[in-house]
Amino acid sequence: MTHSRFDKLNASLRASSLDAVILNPGPTLTHLTGMRFHLMERPVVLMFAKDQIPAIVLPELELQKVAALPYKLQVFVYPENPSEWEDIFRRAAQALGLDGKRIGVEPRQLRLLEFRYAKAGAPEADYPDASDVLAGLRLRKDRTEVEAMRGAVKIAQAALEAMIPLIKIGMAERELAAELVMQLLRHGSEPELPFAPIVSGGPNGANPHASPGDRKLQAGDLLVIDWGATYDGYISDLTRTFAVGNVEEEYQKIHKIVQEANAAGRAAAKPGVPCANVDKAAREVIENAGYGIYFTHRTGHGIGMEAHEDPYMRGDNMQLLEPGMAFTVEPGIYLPERNGVRIEDNVVITETGADVLSDMPREMRMVG
Amino acid sequence: MTHSRFDKLNASLRASSLDAVILNPGPTLTHLTGMRFHLMERPVVLMFAKDQIPAIVLPELELQKVAALPYKLQVFVYPENPSEWEDIFRRAAQALGLDGKRIGVEPRQLRLLEFRYAKAGAPEADYPDASDVLAGLRLRKDRTEVEAMRGAVKIAQAALEAMIPLIKIGMAERELAAELVMQLLRHGSEPELPFAPIVSGGPNGANPHASPGDRKLQAGDLLVIDWGATYDGYISDLTRTFAVGNVEEEYQKIHKIVQEANAAGRAAAKPGVPCANVDKAAREVIENAGYGIYFTHRTGHGIGMEAHEDPYMRGDNMQLLEPGMAFTVEPGIYLPERNGVRIEDNVVITETGADVLSDMPREMRMVG
Numbered sequence: 001m002t003h004s005r006f007d008k009l010n011a012s013l014r015a016s017s018l019d020a021v022i023l024n025p026g027p028t029l030t031h032l033t034g035m036r037f038h039l040m041e042r043p044v045v046l047m048f049a050k051d052q053i054p055a056i057v058l059p060e061l062e063l064q065k066v067a068a069l070p071y072k073l074q075v076f077v078y079p080e081n082p083s084e085w086e087d088i089f090r091r092a093a094q095a096l097g098l099d100g101k102r103i104g105v106e107p108r109q110l111r112l113l114e115f116r117y118a119k120a121g122a123p124e125a126d127y128p129d130a131s132d133v134l135a136g137l138r139l140r141k142d143r144t145e146v147e148a149m150r151g152a153v154k155i156a157q158a159a160l161e162a163m164i165p166l167i168k169i170g171m172a173e174r175e176l177a178a179e180l181v182m183q184l185l186r187h188g189s190e191p192e193l194p195f196a197p198i199v200s201g202g203p204n205g206a207n208p209h210a211s212p213g214d215r216k217l218q219a220g221d222l223l224v225i226d227w228g229a230t231y232d233g234y235i236s237d238l239t240r241t242f243a244v245g246n247v248e249e250e251y252q253k254i255h256k257i258v259q260e261a262n263a264a265g266r267a268a269a270k271p272g273v274p275c276a277n278v279d280k281a282a283r284e285v286i287e288n289a290g291y292g293i294y295f296t297h298r299t300g301h302g303i304g305m306e307a308h309e310d311p312y313m314r315g316d317n318m319q320l321l322e323p324g325m326a327f328t329v330e331p332g333i334y335l336p337e338r339n340g341v342r343i344e345d346n347v348v349i350t351e352t353g354a355d356v357l358s359d360m361p362r363e364m365r366m367v368g
Numbered sequence: 369m370t371h372s373r374f375d376k377l378n379a380s381l382r383a384s385s386l387d388a389v390i391l392n393p394g395p396t397l398t399h400l401t402g403m404r405f406h407l408m409e410r411p412v413v414l415m416f417a418k419d420q421i422p423a424i425v426l427p428e429l430e431l432q433k434v435a436a437l438p439y440k441l442q443v444f445v446y447p448e449n450p451s452e453w454e455d456i457f458r459r460a461a462q463a464l465g466l467d468g469k470r471i472g473v474e475p476r477q478l479r480l481l482e483f484r485y486a487k488a489g490a491p492e493a494d495y496p497d498a499s500d501v502l503a504g505l506r507l508r509k510d511r512t513e514v515e516a517m518r519g520a521v522k523i524a525q526a527a528l529e530a531m532i533p534l535i536k537i538g539m540a541e542r543e544l545a546a547e548l549v550m551q552l553l554r555h556g557s558e559p560e561l562p563f564a565p566i567v568s569g570g571p572n573g574a575n576p577h578a579s580p581g582d583r584k585l586q587a588g589d590l591l592v593i594d595w596g597a598t599y600d601g602y603i604s605d606l607t608r609t610f611a612v613g614n615v616e617e618e619y620q621k622i623h624k625i626v627q628e629a630n631a632a633g634r635a636a637a638k639p640g641v642p643c644a645n646v647d648k649a650a651r652e653v654i655e656n657a658g659y660g661i662y663f664t665h666r667t668g669h670g671i672g673m674e675a676h677e678d679p680y681m682r683g684d685n686m687q688l689l690e691p692g693m694a695f696t697v698e699p700g701i702y703l704p705e706r707n708g709v710r711i712e713d714n715v716v717i718t719e720t721g722a723d724v725l726s727d728m729p730r731e732m733r734m735v736g
């Protein structure tokens with residue numbers, strides 16, 4: 001498998017203006033090599049030059065990871081003392097003849113740490129943004145990848161269903177988040193979750209990216225839960241919004257609008273249409289209901305090995321949807337200092353339409 | 369609190385050759401501002417120029433986070449369309465007059481994404497490594513910080529004690545890791561753990577950074593568990609090594625050597641001595657026992673908000689230990705393709721010596 005992924009990257013490089021790419025630990029490196037490294041203070045860099053045996057620079061203590069690979073790699077190992085690192089990076093870059101070349105990078109992933117070491121080995125090279133070329137490697141999920149994502153959705157849904165009966169007025173967001181993480185693990189998620197669950201009650205729900213805090217659930221709150229699981233290295237990313245006891249009429253109304261927007265977004269998802277259409281379909285519902293200014297983010301983002309990756313469901317994104325693309329549909333309405341609603345599903349484009357991986361009820365359920 | 373942290377950074381900048389620093393989401397930004405952001409595809413950057421009101425550039429959907437801050441901040445918000453971002457960054461940099469200045473960065477934290485946007489606003493500036501200046505802000509923990517770390521150690525120890533009776537021959541590393549995460553949460557860890565626990569049996573234990581996999585525990589294995597908890601934003605990072613049933617004599621011997629090395633490292637930790645001394649004390653024990661080449665990493669790293677931060681216990685680090693510095697002491701012996709041992713404790717330097725936060729038994733206990 002990994003050889004064929006090298007072949008695919010070589011083909012992408014040949015079709016691009018790039019001579020090479022450099023990668024630090026992250027999903028692209030893992031997808032390409034099968035190896036996992038943490039982002040640490042010790043730089044790890046894969047240097048992949050067109051039609052050459054790739055080179056990896058890594059610390060001595062990670063040497064075991066390259067011991068039994070099913071493909072060829074040039075391994076450059078450095079000791080603990082940072083004063084020796086630059087020289088090792090230089091040797092790796094020289095082995096691939098990188099200097100003066102066009103070396104693609106992933107700005108969202110690559111840190112200055114790895115960039116500066118790599119650049120020390122190829123100071124006269126250009127380092128253009130290769131995000132698109134590299135995202136392309138992972139953009140269309142194959143059947144195995146979709147099944148892993150389906151597994152991640154199943155685990156997430158089962159975990160939340162197990163947790164719902166435990167939600168009580170007076171519990172802190174933080175407590176609820178911990179309980180949800182436990183349920184995710186108990187239901188089979190890998191320990192490295194795609195992201196820490198968001199559990200936001202009342203006014204905190206008006207902040208789409210709130211961290212669970214000490215606020216206790218109160219009757220009349222809306223409760224936004226945004227959570228996901230990891231299975232076989234692939235993730236799910238879902239949101240449901242609950243009513244804590246009885247909630248005022250406007251909250252019921254905005255929940256219904258978001259539910260319709262979510263359905264409209266899912267219905268717009270099919271091969272051959274621009275990503276923008278998914279955003280527009282969901283946004284129109286919310287705008288027509290008069291809440292347009294309270295839907296402050298795009299409608300969705302790609303998912304796979306990462307919780308946020310290409311393609312993005314944004315009104316200006318004319319990229320066409322293709323079979324195998326996987327993403328979220330997650331419209332929301334956020335009433336500042338009052339409450340928020342978001343409903344998020346996971347969708348994979350098929351040959352004829354879209355496969356919605358998530359099927360938990362979307363109506364507003366009452367908890368507490 | 370946050371104002372005084374701005375004051376401290378201003379004082380550090382005045383004492384340095386830097387005019388400003390730029391920070392992306394991470395512990396330094398959180399320490400300084402009290403705000404938490406995830407690292408996403410949307411860049412968030414704090415621009416802090418000496419003796420000016422700091423500026424933050426962030427996406428519209430994060431606006432809530434800056435709504436009720438107890439200090440002044442210039443807020444620059446960008447909409448969802450990336451084509452508009454550069455302009456907003458330029459305005460923020462201009463508001464602080466950053467161009468042509470010396471702007472410190474954290475290469476271990478800052479991604480090319482944020483760097484390139486910030487640089488677009490100050491193309492003629494220099495961007496030197498300010499890791500030391502910025503690490504200095506968090507280097508000496510105050511009493512509140514130490515108590516948070518003590519809490520994180522207590523949670524971690526209680527979680528592992530609760531898990532030990534559940535460890536059985538035939539269980540997969542992955543299963544054990546999930547169980548340990550559940551115990552950590554049940555015992556009060558914040559959901560965002562400092563790192564995914566390492567649970568490595570037999571030959572996997574010879575890889576200091578192995579990820580828990582499908583390998584099942586076997587009688588005769590050594591079992592390395594490296595785990596930690598988060599409490600009040602501060603972390604713990606511990607390791608203990610267990611015997612799965614009876615293990616061969618050499619493994620008992622190396623466990624004893626590592627235990628002695630750990631004790632020697634802890635004993636060397638006191639104010640006024642170089643970090644190198646802690647490394648040397650631990651390493652000498654292992655070298656004298658003839659296993660020096662199997663101790664392939666430094667003896668420890670700083671801990672606090674991050675699982676790896678300054679100061680580093682490395683043989684070449686002549687930085688002097690000072691009261692409030694917190695770090696791990698974690699010598700190990702790794703016999704390739706056979707087994708590994710590591711014993712890791714958390715230590716804080718005091719006025720007169722060191723406070724060892726962790727006190728779980730270090731002798732080799734039998735499990736399974």
